[in-house]
Amino acid sequence: MSSVTLRKVVKRYGQVEVVHGIDLSVEEGEFVVLLGPSGCGKTTTLRMVAGLEDISAGQLEIAGRVVNDVAPKDRQIAMVFQNYALYPHMTVRQNMEFALKPQKLAANEVSARIAEAARILGLEPLLARKPAQLSGGQRQRVAMARAMVRTPKVFLFDEPLSNLDAKLRTQVRVEIAKLHRRLGTTVLYVTHDQVEAMTLADKIVIMKDGHIEQVGSPEEVFAKPRNLFVATFIGSPAMNLLPAKVAVVNGAPVLVANGFRLAAPPSIVSALDPGASVTLGIRPSDIRVDEAGDYEAVVEVDEYLGTEVLLNLRAGNHELVAQVPAAARPAPDRQSVRIGFDAARLHVFDTQSGEAIR
């Protein structure tokens, strides 16, 4: 049984359609991240699941029940907002109590739940404080505790880490991962940050312009991007892209990219049309830098990052970024290096459609 299912869900504001009939299923207990640039419709989608926005067309199911016309409070969800959405004049405890008020629980049940949430999220010393007396990270933990005490079927997170600084973001990210592991509740999480998506998700949903571009595990979307958008959006530094043509040499297809002649990945040989225009994608970590390399490149800038080095290379007309272990860093005075590519790790896209050739 799916915990959350969207079928051809559409959102229109007047004449403008911003979400174009998306299908998505979130399994029970799964951590699903909606990832995409701003304006891609991910937050709108989340708000439709929450019931804060009406669904213009299509169907939304939560726990097997169609909830298109069900009020937010009856959807068995809880939401954590980007700017915390805490009640400023209430203490941490009162914030949680107020969230529980509609459930009309016995007083000892209320305090038991608050005590449990406070313990898990380390809020015990802060229960009597008001939001203004808390740091950003603490506030976000309170917002999570407030969502948690309601024991929802689904947690919705709307960019919960965006207002935090880089260090806190890492900390709270780990808290969220731990919380999910401990509670096992279904999570739908919106972010524009690929690191959050890669580290937290069981399944990533990459969105662009109100469409879903790809759904898959972090490994899948990284290793097998379905199109150019996903290929460049996932991975940091971004994938190198080279325009190329398919040629045939000795009966075998070869990818010719202005000075480079690369063997096609064996798995897609049959799918390549001779003469077709394609775009080659090479992850910076897939560029070999060693003496055995087939091509010469010039190091224009090297960026030392501690454990690794980013080499900004020029090879012929191509500008490439290679990511190598710091130990393999070419000597600073070494202007010229040899580079090579592994055919099996090349990504080939149809230039016209942007789709990966498989």
Place this chain on the structure above:
Amino acid sequence: MSHTANRDRRIAAVFLIPAIVVLFATTIYPMLYALWLSFRNYDLAKPFIPRIFVGLANYAEVLTSKAFFHALITTFKLMAMTLSAQLVLGVGIALLVSQKLPGMALARTLLLIPMMISPVIVGLVWLFLYFPELGYLNYFLGLVGIGPVPWISSTQWALTAIAIGDIWQWTPFIMMGTAAALQSLSPEPYEAARIDGNSRWDVFRYVTLPQLKPVLVSLLFLRAIDAFKIYDIIFVLTKGGPADATEVISLYIYRQSFTFWRMGVGAAASFVSLIIISVLITLFFKQMQRGQAARAR
């Protein structure tokens, strides 16, 4: 101090002089003169008799006068009626016009009109409305079988009639301040409450109202000061009558000064009421602030 700084100060002083002169002439001098008068016997009907010093006699007369305390109580009655109604209506209307509905921006502007009208005109408008035989109010009440109500001619109704006029004029003030405060509240807690399923009343009572409280206290403070000085609308509608039913402090002072020509007594009453209002309002708002501080802890 450097030479330039000294010169700047002198120039600043020169520019301030006109303001200081005007302030002194229109505020400080009259106040001091009134204070001086309050210790003297000054009969405006006999202006050439010397204004002899009478010590605290004027104050003693005011403080032992039944009429003065009656006026004081009437003032507070009126204040209680108008402030409570203005608070409830003002906040209610503010909540209404803050909804995202068509025409609300226009409604907000139109609702401010009463506040911009001179109180004397407001008095005249209500005088016509209250007119026993020809007034619209009794005409409409008659249509539903009520009345006629002797609005301003009975001791029973006159104070209410004045309160209605004042409420009509000053509810927009509370509404305007509250609506502005409502707009400054962030929308996310309300979405959180929607998801958690808190009732509309609970959201208003526990989320909106506590956040509005500092603004409401300030608005009421301003209204309370105004309500203590209420004069124009009463002068037009009832002149303090019938009998002394609507004689508030300011009308009592007026009557002493310009009906009985006893300027000294009028001045003394002014100062007594100034002290009373200062003390009461300070105590009241200190108490409210203390309550707020206690909750904030």
